[in-house]
Amino acid sequence: MLDLTKEYKVKGEIVLRTVNNNYWALNTSNGNQYKLNEVSYFIINQMIENATTIELIAQKAVSEYKVSFDEFVEDCKLMIQVALENQIVEEVRI
């Protein structure tokens, strides 16, 4: 189960790109391409520079989108779970 306070980071071989309201996560190592929606892109983009937590991502999201903290946390958990399974992000163990 994902923990709100665990830290996650985008893996080094992943690049995020957007052109004309299309969003992608692209694996430069194995070539996998993932088409994202705007919110997924927002979530993953929060983890591109530095590791961060679901809690911090959700705090930022509520200031940018009309969404409640709890609702966003649930969406964010799902998204990060999928991103972990597809090796787009990794958990950072401190």
Add this chain to the structure above:
Amino acid sequence: MKKEEFYFQWHFMNSCNLRCAHCYQEGYHFEDMNLEQLLQVAKEISKALSKWNMLGRLSLTGGEPFLSPYLFDLIDYIESDDNIKQFDILTNGTCINDKHIERLKAATKLRQIQISLDGPTQETHDSVRGLGAFSKVVETVGLLQKHNFEVSFMFTLMRQNKSDAVKIIDFADSCGVNAVTVERVTPCGHSNISDVLSKEEIKDIYEGITLRANEVNDELTVRRLRPLWINTVHLNTKEEAKIGGFCPVGLTSLAILWDGTVLPCRRLNIPIGNILSDGLFKIWYSSELLWNIRDKNKLKGKCHGCINVERCGGCRAIAYETTGDYMGEDIQCWI
């Protein structure tokens, strides 16, 4: 479902027997790859095609590809690789002999042999490519046609041969070749800005070619799925749908040089990585240049917001070499 295609122009060696006035190569004295390295490049191409679920179209070229000891090893590889649909060979047409012909006959994926022709006469062609080149080309065309290969001409349009541009259509028609492409010179390598024609000159030549193409034998294709040709669409009386095209650079094409350097296009001489050290995925996904080119909204000058952008977009190589900005306008556009 029909797979999309991806085009690689692979300059797999740079040795050449000619020293053409407008050649995009900056030198000729480098060590070409060995066979092991070439096959590594070919497999990297195949891996990317497989991942992207696309079919490859390759142009094998140089330098002069028929000087390579490995040309037919590469063809053997291509024939065996299901990710590669077809290939062309781009040649100066001066080195093909009977032994080559016999081996080429066995190549089931060979679509055509494209021969560079810079004028319909010995005077013009040899002035660009050197004495004796024209007569060798004529001889080679005859040899290839005798054995039923598809042959096309590539005419590089520049100041030196501008008066021959329309005549090249008639010459191609009289030779019975399958297709002719007229491509504007890019002032890089051995070419320079004085070779580049004005937009008024380009307009006259493109319109002249269009009118002539309307009249020639239907078996000759004048290839115009390229930038700027859309400006002539009102003059075309046949195959309007085949006029004008957005350049595939950044979308479905790449050029690879003799040492593995990857360019967006052979004429857009800005390296974006090396296929052997970086791999294609990293280059294709990470290159800022490619991402800029993919975004038509970033085009500048008259190309920005142009009504023809979907079927043109201008030539990024011409823009780069004439304005210093690969997103700049195509200075040869006359509209």
